[in-house]
Amino acid sequence: MKKIFITRKLPEEAVVGLREIFDVDMWHSEDEIPPKAVLIEKVKTVHALWTNVADTVDREVIQAGANLEVIANLAVGYNNIDIEAAKERGISVTNTPGVLTETTADLAFTLMLAAARQTGQAERFLREGKWTSWSPMGFTGMDIFGATLGIVGMGRIGEGVARRAAGFDMDVLYHNRTRKTEAESMFGFRYAELDDLLSKSDFVVVLTPLTDETRGMIGERELGLMKETAVLVNAARGGIVDEDALYEALKNGQIWAAGLDVFEGEPIGSDHKLLTLPNVTALPHIGSASVKTRLAMMRMNAEDIEAVLSGRDPENRVVLK
DSSP: OOEEEESSOOOHHHHHHHHTTSEEEEOSOSSSOOOHHHHHHHHTTOSEEEEOTTOOBOHHHHHHOTTOOEEEESSSOOTTBOHHHHHHTTOEEEOOTTTTHHHHHHHHHHHHHHHHHTHHHHHHHHHTTOOOSOOTTTTOOOOOTTOEEEEESOSHHHHHHHHHHHTTTOEEEEEOSSOOHHHHHHHOOEEOOHHHHHHHOSEEEEOOOOOTTTTTOBOHHHHHHSOTTOEEEEOSOGGGBOHHHHHHHHHTTSSSEEEESOOSSSSOOTTOGGGGOTTEEEOSSOTTOOHHHHHHHHHHHHHHHHHHHTTSOOTTEEEOO
16 A cells, blocks of 8 residues: 655545545644654655645655655645656656635735734734724825735736735736736736836735745845835745845835735744834735635645556646656
């Protein structure tokens, strides 16, 4: 019987089908990351590795998997996996594209609203018992309705955010590696070079994948192009935005606020310097975290694992055997 190791404790409904035909070993914790030594030991005897974005599946881990046939990643992104090492070994890598588009677009828009209107700060103020009267300029923020939105990375999620922006009568600019002319005419957004987008936008939402090309693409120079009243939202990957430069820009009032669902090194501690700033709204990487979406992602992973271990092509392969 072929073996599977799952790096987090998942709901039983997500794995019951696999248990019927495979030997399934599942990590005991939903939150604790298996140490690398444990991951290497486990992968030595398994045929499938079911991971998530917090797991580092590097060359050392992959080379330890003598029988490894598939790595299924519970995410759209797969920069936590050494793709070249997997490819060299003929190991299929699968992800979960499409299914989390609308949920992540919801979250990106939520962050935009929360950062602009200071809802996190206002809630803490209320819970701490500091609300003693109504203040004419207390917690005043930036309007989203009628503002200009710049989307960096116009993939499925970017288009989802742009569709939501239409309901707020926003003027939408986008920057992408390739033009989306059909989508432009369909949804009414306009292409812009990155510098132009940054200087004109009231809200900048980062949704591009993390690659060698996009790593650090929003740095000191780019932040300096933004309006002092602008809000930056990152719902993609932490390494795309230079956190040191962002800290300085927020602290010095170069931009109004930031909404962050991702960080360069995750998880972060409560002592992370960005969390010391009142104009930062921060979340623990929950872009796809709705019950319906997470279960759908797990179902996609399980189906792809079953397909590969049964000798069929997976539906969502990102690395060809």
